[in-house]
Amino acid sequence: MTSHGGPLVRRLTATAVCIAMTCALGACSSSTSSAGGTDATGAGTGTATTDPGSVAIFTPSDGVTISGNTPLNKWTAFVPELTKALRNRSFPKKSISSSTADSLDEQSRDVQDYVVDRISSKTGSSSSDTTIVVAPVTDPDDTTRQYGDVVSHDGASDATTDDADDETAADRLTSALSLAKENGMHVVMLSDTVPGVVPDAYVRMSTAEAIGKVQATKLVDKLALDKVSKDNPKYVEVLLPYSPDTSGEADDTSATDGSVTGGEAFAAAAFKGVWSVLGPYFASGQAVSLSSTLTSDTTADDWRDVAFVSGKEDTVRAELRGRLGLDDADAKAGTTRIDGIIAMNDYTASGVVDELSDLGYTGSAADINPQITISGIVENITGRKDLVRGKVPDPVKAPSASDGSKDAGDDAKWPIVTGYGAYVDAMPRIVAGQQWMTALEDRATLAEDTAQTCLRLNTVDGNGWRKGLKFLTTTKVNGKNTPTVSVDLLAVSASNLKTALINPGYISLADAGL
Template sequence: MGKGTSHIIRAFVSLAMAGSLMCATAGCSTDPLTGTATTSPSATTAASTGHVALFLPSNSPNLSQNVPLNNWNTLNDSLENALSTDGFSGKSMNRETSGSLASQSDALKRYVQERLNADSKEQYGDPQTEQGATTIVIAPAVRLDRNYGEYSHFITTPNQEPSDQDSSDTDSDESSSMRQIADSLNKAKNAGMHVVVLGNPIDGFVPNVYVPLVTAADIGRMQAQQIVSKLDLDAVSESNPKAIEVLLPNTDPSGKNNSFQAQAFEGIWEVLGPYFRQRKAYSPSQRLSFFTTKSDYKDVMFKATKDSQIEDELKSRLETKGRDAAVRIDGILAMNDFTAAASIKALKTMGYSGSSMDVNPSITIFDVVGNIAGRKPLNRQRVPDPAQSGDESAQPSQTTKTDSKQWPIITGFGAYISDIPNIVNGLQWMTGLVDVHANTGTIAQIALQLNRKEKLSNIAELKTSDDYGSEIPTLHMTLLAVSAANLKAALIDPGYISLADADM
């Protein structure tokens, strides 16, 4: 072997060793099929998280006097914390909150234009590179009328009907803003950015990941399922059915916007309908029956712009002409905590006593207090029927002087802090809300995986769905049903509320 050849070989070996050293430092490995070096995802540093831009609505001060625990400020803060936990630095996060679609579309347009200009690419990195990788998380700042705001700010609102709160000019402005948002997002995606859309789909744009929020049907279905579970309707006989009333409040001052109520009742009747048809449940007011369909929401809907209207509605359904008589009621599906609180007032006025925990004698108010303080667990047993007689062939009586004044279970949604004590003392059986911390933790993981170009299939909560209108990865929000038995674990331990909020 000549000296020239020897020098060449030594030079090649030196280069190979240097390349191996650099690859090891960077966390590289060799692809056995191609022989080329690849970067291991596990070796990426905090700097390789890329960037994330949040475009979320702000809380609306005029939405409702009753503020549900689920609001945009809470989700904003929780998402930032989750992103920080996953390694995103403050400098790599951009947060814009908007009170309207117009301001949101303008903010998004400015951000995308800035990121795509030459100076920005030099500062932040090209979006198609690891350093400049960017995920935009956006929830369109659509208007929510009070029909929606009593429940949660995280509502997907398809095809809202116009009401006196709306105007054609405003509708036109929102349509224009949505088109501008779609245009900006398409430019961002074409430049290599990733997009996660929360809530309402955006016409003319398809995101990388879709996160539909809560629907009216979800809220109604959830409470109906809790009614079925707590009253053990599957074990109920036709000769001794349960008395159930569904309260469907309409807080639109004009009374014209019924889309929320229609969707909610579909979810309710999907669950309760079979039990009414099997005559395992009945409505004391006869608003619901064997013949009710999912389209008959108006039979249980009423105007509820103030609590006195709710009290009057329930009294009209339960009061009888007999002075000492009262109508037996086992369960009230109140839809939200505002309606539940007014129902509690009405029941007290009519002489009902006890608590929902009396439906299950194994749980007392003292047991619940002990559980919240962390002293003892609570165990559920099968629900007894306080009104059941020894003769199972006897037809149910709607009015008696004693059993019919027993306190029913009442369901709601929203987890209003002001009404949490009603959960603790059992006057309200349960409330519901979106598990914000669980969902924001998953959204943060999605942003990280997208920026690192890792497989989204690694995230178990993501499922392919056509909810958006096309088959894309979809994250369905996790809902929490909260009663006194799990209030500590569901709300206090994660930091949603304090012991003081629970009136402890």
């Protein structure tokens, strides 16, 4: 019997090997060592080899958002980027494999088969030149999917173990990865983790908290909130879409200790990121909420105050009308002043932009503390010279109608709208200044750093593989300090859309509506 037998044979072999492991309680040795030297990047200590070894990549199949829009944060985009980065680091094409799975059950079987095949084909020799890269399959709700597929899912471990089949799949994946490590292979986890496995390295991708924080930061910068007077504050709303837990467990738990799971946990973490930036401005009175959903007494735990059940685009539009006090469905209620709207993702931002247009708001976010005109933005994207405008400071006190200083058109000025996901359909809105910014993973840098990590793991023994990798930080994974790859989110507005998205080939000029 060889490793090239059918799936049933491989899985029976896997079961036998796992049982033997359990009985031996770690009798297997995990790695071999040899003379020290330098690896392909020139770092000292550990083992030097000329063969970079093998990398096997396991990712989820890309999900489908409830809208027709397509975010750039997709596994089908990241895996080719990682493969390219590995090839650039001298990994032969035949030494790189990748597979996708629709379910955790399917993925756990794929990983198990690979590990058993690898062990069987290398009997009596080391497997330390092999790295398994796994992004565990999760089951996010429709709202969380609006942020894209390449995102860490808070509460994901709960989402993947809701029934006996999922628990079996999770156990199988844990056993397969543990077996791999016991036999000297290396494990790199992408985005999420699995219980009971401490990987050699963890690649942290978008977190809900980071998604909220980057939008709030860009809104603060664009509104120049640091220079705003409390006598002339900025009006800001946070629209936080979420899908309520349907099991009833989250509601029961949150009533006593505030804990939540799944999509509710994602929304709660996203608001925590927003409030870590916006909170001080509401406390000082420099920012206020027209709807009073946010006040100086709001805390990071009050996410439900700004949350709404996400569904169709009409749900977003109705929520915005209510926040603005313009929810008279029978008549055009006109406009009221609003300076900034954090929409959380590009799907929600699309509904916000459409509703603002229908309500009669005009202009563009480029007119707020302007640094560049819309025509300058277009010329910048198409390769011509920028047209720069100087900022005009806001008055210390708010203009009033009584002294004639208030322009009747002030209430209809277009606000700043933020989103996330870099949906292709959002690009023309960003060029036009209707949506001020979006954000996404810097997947090229993530791929490069992950590829370098794989190379080091395969070619340098012990902890020496970390030496000189300045991009590595440390986080706890399943209670253990773990080397972590992380890259700041890439914030994109019209002014840097060309350099951030068009030049690297993420989108085309046609995608941007040019």
